[in-house]
Amino acid sequence: MELKLLRVDLSKGSFKDHVIKDEEVRKWLGGRGLGAYLAFKEIPKGIDPLGPKNKIYILTGPITGTQFPESGRYHVIGKSPQSGILGDSNSGGNFGPWLRFSGYDGIVMEGMGAKPQYLSIVEGKPKLHDASHLWGKGLVHTDNKIRKEMSAEKGGSVLGIGPAGENMANVAAIMNDKWRAAGRTGLAAVLGSKKLKAVFVKGTKHPEAVDKEAFSKVAKEKHEKVKNHGVTEALTTYGTAVLVNMVNNIGAWPTRNFSAAVFEKADEISGETLAEKYLIKPVGCWGCIIKCGRLVRAKTENYDIPEHESPEYETIWANGANCGIGDLPALLKINYLLNDMGMDTISYGNVLGTAMELFEKGKITTEDTGGLELTWGNADAAIELIWRTAHRDGFGDDLAKGTLALAEKYGDPEAAITTRGMGLAAYDPRAMKGFAVAYATSNRGEGHLRSYPVTWALLGIPKSIDPLKENGEKVDLNIYQQNLFIVIDSVVCCKFNGFSLDHTDITDALAPFTGWNITPDELMETGERLYNMERMFSVREGKYIKDELPKRLIETPIPEGPAKGHTAAHADKMIKEFWEKRGWVEGKPKKETLERLALGEFTQYL
Amino acid sequence: MPINVKFFATFRDLLGLKELELEVGPEETLKLIDLLERLFQKFGEEFRNKILENGNIRPQVNIMINGRNIKFLDEINSPLKDSDIVAIFPPVAGG
Numbered sequence: 001m002e003l004k005l006l007r008v009d010l011s012k013g014s015f016k017d018h019v020i021k022d023e024e025v026r027k028w029l030g031g032r033g034l035g036a037y038l039a040f041k042e043i044p045k046g047i048d049p050l051g052p053k054n055k056i057y058i059l060t061g062p063i064t065g066t067q068f069p070e071s072g073r074y075h076v077i078g079k080s081p082q083s084g085i086l087g088d089s090n091s092g093g094n095f096g097p098w099l100r101f102s103g104y105d106g107i108v109m110e111g112m113g114a115k116p117q118y119l120s121i122v123e124g125k126p127k128l129h130d131a132s133h134l135w136g137k138g139l140v141h142t143d144n145k146i147r148k149e150m151s152a153e154k155g156g157s158v159l160g161i162g163p164a165g166e167n168m169a170n171v172a173a174i175m176n177d178k179w180r181a182a183g184r185t186g187l188a189a190v191l192g193s194k195k196l197k198a199v200f201v202k203g204t205k206h207p208e209a210v211d212k213e214a215f216s217k218v219a220k221e222k223h224e225k226v227k228n229h230g231v232t233e234a235l236t237t238y239g240t241a242v243l244v245n246m247v248n249n250i251g252a253w254p255t256r257n258f259s260a261a262v263f264e265k266a267d268e269i270s271g272e273t274l275a276e277k278y279l280i281k282p283v284g285c286w287g288c289i290i291k292c293g294r295l296v297r298a299k300t301e302n303y304d305i306p307e308h309e310s311p312e313y314e315t316i317w318a319n320g321a322n323c324g325i326g327d328l329p330a331l332l333k334i335n336y337l338l339n340d341m342g343m344d345t346i347s348y349g350n351v352l353g354t355a356m357e358l359f360e361k362g363k364i365t366t367e368d369t370g371g372l373e374l375t376w377g378n379a380d381a382a383i384e385l386i387w388r389t390a391h392r393d394g395f396g397d398d399l400a401k402g403t404l405a406l407a408e409k410y411g412d413p414e415a416a417i418t419t420r421g422m423g424l425a426a427y428d429p430r431a432m433k434g435f436a437v438a439y440a441t442s443n444r445g446e447g448h449l450r451s452y453p454v455t456w457a458l459l460g461i462p463k464s465i466d467p468l469k470e471n472g473e474k475v476d477l478n479i480y481q482q483n484l485f486i487v488i489d490s491v492v493c494c495k496f497n498g499f500s501l502d503h504t505d506i507t508d509a510l511a512p513f514t515g516w517n518i519t520p521d522e523l524m525e526t527g528e529r530l531y532n533m534e535r536m537f538s539v540r541e542g543k544y545i546k547d548e549l550p551k552r553l554i555e556t557p558i559p560e561g562p563a564k565g566h567t568a569a570h571a572d573k574m575i576k577e578f579w580e581k582r583g584w585v586e587g588k589p590k591k592e593t594l595e596r597l598a599l600g601e602f603t604q605y606l
Numbered sequence: 607m608p609i610n611v612k613f614f615a616t617f618r619d620l621l622g623l624k625e626l627e628l629e630v631g632p633e634e635t636l637k638l639i640d641l642l643e644r645l646f647q648k649f650g651e652e653f654r655n656k657i658l659e660n661g662n663i664r665p666q667v668n669i670m671i672n673g674r675n676i677k678f679l680d681e682i683n684s685p686l687k688d689s690d691i692v693a694i695f696p697p698v699a700g701g
Contacts, residue, residue, distance in 0.1 A: 469678075
């Protein structure tokens with residue numbers, strides 16, 4: 001099969017088609033894998049992520065927008081202004097499938113526009129439009145306005161950036177369908193630097209399998225498998241935030257910028273409470289049967305929040321427990337505003353939690369914050385700073401640069417709980433030991449979606465392993481999932497398939513869709529190839545090559561709860577074992593590893 | 607001090623409550639399965655079937671005693687004592 005990309009030169013306002021041949025698709029798949037390969041080849045070493053030589057790849061994959069379950073996603077890749085290495089992020093909603101229906105499997109944004117523009121692709125025809133009237137506007141207005149201009153009340157999809165992306169905040173998120181985010185690594189700032197406000201896609205060209213009958217049969221079987229799996233019911237009923245109480249219960253919920261691991265108000269901001277008080281109905285991405293999204297509305301004494309898609313597990317954690325905020329309506333308000341301003345809810349929670357810690361320590365004062373008391377749990381300050389961060393106003397400019405830059409500026413770099421410059425997610429690796437490997441070895445930094453130790457620590461997939469146990473089996477499982485998840489991000493479907501399906505299921509579907517005589521082993525070797533190739537971007541860049549965890553997690557024990565006294569001192573040993581098993585030295589693939597994986601062209605960069 | 611039993615996710619809907627307390631006599635030795643049997647008597651067969659399969663805890667049902675999963679303690683024979691907190695979760699997942 002072939003993938004057709006649209007190359008948009010924003011400097012010249014011109015378009016060019018780029019067809020990725022079958023042989024290349026089989027080697028790099030699509031989405032994250034293909035994007036990383038193209039980024040490596042086309043983005044020169046050492047360039048400014050916010051300069052004209054950076055590119056943004058918005059890609060689907062072979063099975064996006066098909067009958068395969070949970071295939072309504074897309075992936076974004078580019079050099080990250082937050083980390084300075086390869087950045088990427090994935091989003092659901094409707095954009096991925098509609099991009100394919102528009103006649104293209106992906107878009108490459110190149111150069112820099114002189115004025116704000118938005119791109120439309122309708123039935124295979126691309127067009128750039130003036131977007132001066134949308135610059136400075138939030139995502140809700142932008143989506144509504146573009147739909148009106150494109151006469152698209154129904155169908156089609158809008159991807160866009162908000163004021164945070166326009167003002168090139170490192171914490172900015174690419175949004176689509178108003179509430180869905182390719183949030184991590186700050187690639188919205190790159191679109192902002194290119195003055196590309198939005199993309200509208202619509203069309204009727206549905207991707208077709210080589211063997212339609214066989215693919216349809218396989219897709220239906222996999223649907224049943226996902227539908228009947230135990231975790232699906234809980235995700236449908238309570239959304240991703242169903243995990244809040246469980247992770248908190250085992251004492252692994254990072255609290256107040258990782259100074260504790262049990263949050264006393266967890267149940268008040270849990271998926272159960274959200275469903276009980278504010279849920280209108282579950283909503284899903286295109287073609288989704290799980291429907292983990294939540295349509296909510298909240299009207300309380302303090303807040304009146306319109307109907308919108310509610311915060312996910314990670315958002316509730318980052319802005320809740322991580323900042324000491326236990327007020328669910330306040331978190332709904334925070335989520336609504338962050339989405340509308342186009343900001344990554346995790347990165348905002350990361351940087352706010354760090355700022356609150358520094359304020360409590362007296363390293364940041366009200367003189368710095370413009371009078372705001374950044375004490376733990378101050379929801380009003382969290383809400384106020386959203387606008388200031390998106391517009392880089394006063395102290396908001398410090399927050400816009402991200403956790404690491406903030407902690408360094410105020411003289412306490414160890415308060416930045418990051419890997420590769422990216423703030424960590426909602427699991428404490430001192431209490432869930434497998435996350436030490438997951439966070440330290442993730443190519444883009446952070447990494448709760450690069451491998452997912454929750455599956456074996458809490459779900460028994462593929463088997464149950466004590467979260468407090470330190471052993472090599474967790475290294476093996478991290479490697480397996482890193483290879484599997486990059487395949488999922490590259491054929492481009494949802495990782496929630498990963499609870500009920502594995503690489504054999506994806507192979508079953510990929511073979512009839514593409515016509516390839518592919519085996520599960522080849523697919524997993526492809527995953528390994530992609531993971532190694534992705535790492536080579538950092539190797540060539542000479543930045544963030546070595547895998548390591550933040551000092552606080554290695555040295556400071558958890559003060560209370562079921563994991564009291566535990567640290568992540570085990571990380572060093574497990575990381576060394578990881579390198580050995582991957583065929584790497586100090587975070588760098590060996591020459592023979594690259595050659596074994598048909599990556600010989602990359603050995604010159606070692 | 608009684609044992610505190612907490613229910614989560616779909617179990618809250620099924621049972622219509624978030625938590626309850628079970629008194630334990632001062633000399634009484636109790637295992638998790640004894641506590642579960644008391645709960646099954648109170649809440650009926652549907653709850654039993656959601657928790658047990660062939661006499662064991664169903665895969666992906668998680669029961670924690672003071673935050674430690676019974677899979678890594680002594681399974682259904684894990685001992686209980688005064689003031690313990692037992693948390694019972696149906697299959698959940700997130701991200």
